[in-house]
Amino acid sequence: MHRRLPTAFVTVALLALLGLTSAQGVVNVYSARHYDSDTTLFEAFTEATGIEVNLIEAGADELIQRILSEGANSPADVIITVDAGRLWRADDAGILAPVESDALEAAIPANLRHPDGHWFGLSQRVRGLVYSSDRVDPAELSTYEDLATDAWRDRVCVRSSTNIYNISLTASVIASAGVDAAQAWADGIARNLARSPQGGDTDQIRAVAAAECDVAIVNHYYLARLIASSDPADQAVVAAVGMFFPNQEDRGTHVNISGAGVVATAPNRENAIRFIEFLATPEAQEVFAKANHEFPAVEGVAVSEAVAGFGTFRTDELNVAAVGENSAEALRVMDRANWP
Ligand SMILES: [Fe+2]
Incomplete structure (x- = not known):
């Protein structure tokens, strides 16, 4: 038993070393949101996980077209848009894959996500x-x-x-x-x-x-x-x-959402799921929502001062x-x- 410990230690050390170089890999994010604080947030994700974020920014319809034309070879793992209508268009075009995530299902109210996990709302407008x-x-x-x-x-x-x-x-x-x-x-x-x-x-x-x-x-x-x-x-x-x-x-x-989905052809699907789960943590939610004075998707997260001034009200519970x-x-x- 004692002899196996060093071996295990070496294995762990080797994995850690690989993690620092490439084993944790990347996540390729196609985003229609353009806020500096989103970039800061993505850096925090890299710091927490070792996963590098490659960001491509464009309008949502352009990103959807790009993923369609890249086809099976698309590097896209995650698409972020600022309207449920556009997430629906992306899904309708067949470029999103269902995700099962206990963390996302627990964090995000059911009316703010696709019933089968094709996309998840991350902030409310x-x-x-x-x-x-x-x-x-x-x-x-x-x-x-x-x-x-x-x-x-x-x-x-x-x-x-x-x-x-x-x-x-x-x-x-x-x-x-x-x-x-x-x-x-x-x-x-x-x-x-x-x-x-x-x-x-x-x-x-x-x-x-x-x-x-x-x-x-x-x-x-x-x-x-x-x-x-x-x-x-x-x-x-x-x-x-x-x-x-x-x-x-x-x-x-x-109420509308900005939100994200995992691309059907994602080369880094596990990283994509971790990325969206990270954006649904309370810490990330605060930054993500405050970037544009939105309401967080996750309950109990602070809003900007201007938004706090609007007080509380009921939003439509329609999915x-x-x-x-x-x-x-x-x-x-x-x-x-x-x-x-
Ligand atoms: Fe807007």
């Missing part, structure tokens, strides 16, 4: 209403559906219907009330627009502050960014508006997979509504 503090009493606000009524004629700002956040929101209305109700809703929103859609969500918030419209449908982090900004012009915008989270009395506010499933129908609904 909430599509709320930013209103003019001068011209709107928050007591007048209630639901997305109410914004389609005549009370809001020529008062609503929202970006174009080609934007995936609006496609996902419309898809969630279809999931909750059916296509006919979603059509009536989209018709009403298109009718109530204060101006033809232009710019991104931040532009809609600025338009409310500039009295071009009274209420805007935007992701919460765009307002959080302005709140965290030291630019006096941003602070003037913040002073003129308020944040409202609709549908508190029924299904809850529409975000339903958003992807209804996205093609949502596009047809918005098209018929002449939502530009």
Whole structure:
């Protein structure tokens, strides 16, 4: 017995040595998220595991196309996107593989991940209403559906219907009330627009502050960014508006995710799973979510100061997979509504 100890020790030492060089290997991450703190987080993963992270950044649709064209030889292990609709597109294209992970199933609420583990939500983005503090009493606000009524004629700002956040929101209305109700809703929103859609969500918030419209449908982090900004012009915008989270009395506010999936052809599948599990640890969750003033996917993790100021509210418990499933129908609904 005593003689075997040195042998075991040598084996362990040899494995450790290999680990420092190449045995732990790499994980190739294709990411549509572009935040400096994500890179810091990936370095922490390397430090903790010895696994090198190779990062390729591009838009989600471009990354999906790239993986498709690389085919079986794709080096991609993990794909990260910033919308459930795009994770659904990736899955629909057949480039994601199911993952069974007790750690991920325990950490991430069931509605924020694919039912069979094809992808996992890692942060939450909430599509709320930013209103003019001068011209709107928050007591007048209630639901997305109410914004389609005549009370809001020529008062609503929202970006174009080609934007995936609006496609996902419309898809969630279809999931909750059916296509006919979603059509009536989209018709009403298109009718109530204060101006033809232009710019991104931040532009809609600025338009409310500039009295071009009274209420805007935007992701919460765009307002959080302005709140965290030291630019006096941003602070003037913040002073003129308020944040409202609709549908508190029924299904809850529409929530979307940024998330990750393991690529079906991943050459480093085990490392890919470890990478996503790492991103779901409380420590990583805090950094990942705070990078863009998002809400963590994992409960009990701290949010940014600006986001903490929004208080607590209910989000829709619909599985975000339903958003992807209804996205093609949502596009047809918005098209018929002449939502530009
Ligand atoms: Fe965004």
